[in-house]
Amino acid sequence: xxxxxxxxxxxxxxxxxxxxxxxxxxxxxxxxxxxxxxxxxxxxxxxxxxxxxxxxxxxxxxxxxxxxxxxxxxxxxxxxxxxxxxxxxxxxxxxxxxxxxxxxxxxxxxxxxxxxxxxxxxxxxxxxxxxxxxxxxxxxxxxxxxxxxxxxxxxxxxxxxxxxxxxxxxxxxxxxxxxxxxxxxxxx
Numbered sequence: 032x033x034x035x036x037x038x039x040x041x042x043x044x045x046x047x048x049x050x051x052x053x054x055x056x057x058x059x060x061x062x063x064x065x066x067x068x069x070x071x072x073x074x075x076x077x078x079x080x081x082x083x084x085x086x087x088x089x090x091x092x093x094x095x096x097x098x099x100x101x102x103x104x105x106x107x108x109x110x111x112x113x114x115x116x117x118x119x120x121x122x123x124x125x126x127x128x129x130x131x132x133x134x135x136x137x138x139x140x141x142x143x144x145x146x147x148x149x150x151x152x153x154x155x156x157x158x159x160x161x162x163x164x165x166x167x168x169x170x171x172x173x174x175x176x177x178x179x180x181x182x183x184x185x186x187x188x189x190x191x192x193x194x195x196x197x198x199x200x201x202x203x204x205x206x207x208x209x210x211x212x213x214x215x216x217x218x219x
Contacts, residue, residue, distance in 0.1 A: 042105070056100055056107035057120070068106060069123030072096075076127035080134065082183050083170055090172070090183075094131075096124055167212040171196040176210040 042049040050056040058068035066073070082090035100107040110121030117125065167173055172181055173196045175188035182194035187204035194204075195212040 046105075050101055050106045053106070055118075058106040066119065066123060068108070068120045072120065072123045073127045076124075076131050078181075078183070078186070080131045081186055082172060085168060085170065094128070167196045169196060169198050169213065171212075173212055176208075 042051045048059045048061070050058075053059055058064065058071070060067045064070040076094065079091040079094055084090050096108070096110065098109050098111070100109050108120070110117060110124050112118045170184035172183040173194065174180070175182050175190065176192050176195060177188065177190040180189055182188050183196060184194060185197045185201040185203070186194045188194060191205035192210075193201060193206065193208045195208060195210045197204075197208065199213070
């Protein structure tokens, strides 16, 4: 949309990496996206791999990538070079699709710099915040606490926060849960 608050204006005057300034209109490699658009594709299909129903079935059963150059998006989304060979985005797309088919995530965490290793021994994490009205179960698809993206279960949000529906023992993100929606467990 070409409105004042549109989130994606191709080649807008305030863009840090306008597509027209990039070779082949490609999404550039940045610290957050080390493989450019390939990092985004791997993360996106990683989320598709992890999306499960409560009984463990796949929640997403198909995925379509629109093979366009700056039409409907800022960057070149094509997965093939002009000669018909796969480009870097195509390589990431094929690898991520193969990982999805195998039931493995193409990348374990969202794209971006790897979190610094914690010193050994790691201190005990603070207890997770208590539920605040809204409840969920481990693995439910919920909204990340600091942005509008979603997560499901044992995943990290783009901010590094642990997903609010992650298992209490999951500790692979750079930040612990800042919100916890898990239902209280009642002992009898």
